[in-house]
Amino acid sequence: MEAAGLDRTFLAREAIDCTLRFICLATLLLGPDLPGTVVLDEPELGLHPAAIGVLAEMARVAGRSGHRVILATQSVPLVSHFNLREIIILDRTEGATQASRPDEEFLGAFLEDYSTGSWRHYDTRLHDEVSRLPFPAPRRPPRDRGARPGRHRRRVGEGLIPARGLTRLRREIARAGGPERIDHGPSTAPSKRLLRADPGYLKTVTGPLLVAEAGLSAVLARCPTFAAWWEDLLS
Structure with missing residues (x-):
């Protein structure tokens, strides 16, 4: 060479x-x-x-x-x-591999701002059709028909993790004294707790969505050890 x-x-x-x-x-x-x-x-x-x-x-x-x-x-x-015409998605369905192509018509507007390899949290106009994307769709939180519009303030995780599982996670974090203190071994690792809260949880999909929804400032505020590492990295 x-x-x-x-x-x-x-x-x-x-x-x-x-x-x-x-x-x-x-x-x-x-x-x-x-x-x-x-x-x-x-x-x-x-x-x-x-x-x-x-x-x-x-x-x-x-x-x-x-x-x-x-x-x-x-x-x-x-x-x-x-581009989408060059991509084939492989899924495991009923013990067999199924090949399909992305929906060009549906993803056309998305690709005006993002590349085929990028994504972000879906806004309200995509919720009805998002199940057609090649990864699990966030769940909508149940709507209280008796509540007035604008009265409910949506909390982080609602719509992404089932309500019962989300409540359980919040209690576990509170008992541990923070999200950085709940990992006491293989069975209590954060990913294991999330899987128990939501069997459909995917680390590479739901995890980034949760972080994007919460925002970096909220993560740094709740995770002092990570915040210290982040500040050291930036310096």
Whole structure:
């Protein structure tokens, strides 16, 4: 391997893993011996974010050359480089794998502001149709028909976690003396408590939604240890 400004050639054993991985991917996707169909499982692992964009473009180049390139991934940065027509969603349904494509018409407005790999908490105009998205929809809190509009102040978690489970979580946090003090072992870890409160809880979906809904300032106020780490990181 050679680089501008260096007076010697680097050997493979001197390169870091991500560099070697990228070289192998480039050799495969841009080389003359690429097979008709290539399946790569999580090819973005270990790559610099800038290299992930180059990886996506190399896959497109191979596709334009008549090859079929299939990338299996859970990476938001990688998916963000593709449009909906290039994405297939795989779900586990009744013991079998089901493939489907995202609904372009439904997600059109969403993609005016966000990429295919990004998302945020859904606003009220999406609640009725959000179940069509490729991840679980937040539940709506039950509406009291006798209450006047605007009288109920929605609390964090309502609509995302069942009411009974949410009440249980709040009690456990209060008894422990704060959210940072409830982890006493594998069976009482926060993720385990959340699963008991809501069997449909997904750490990678519901968790970020809860944090986004609460806001960073609220999280820092309730979690002094995390707040100290955050301040140290910023300094």
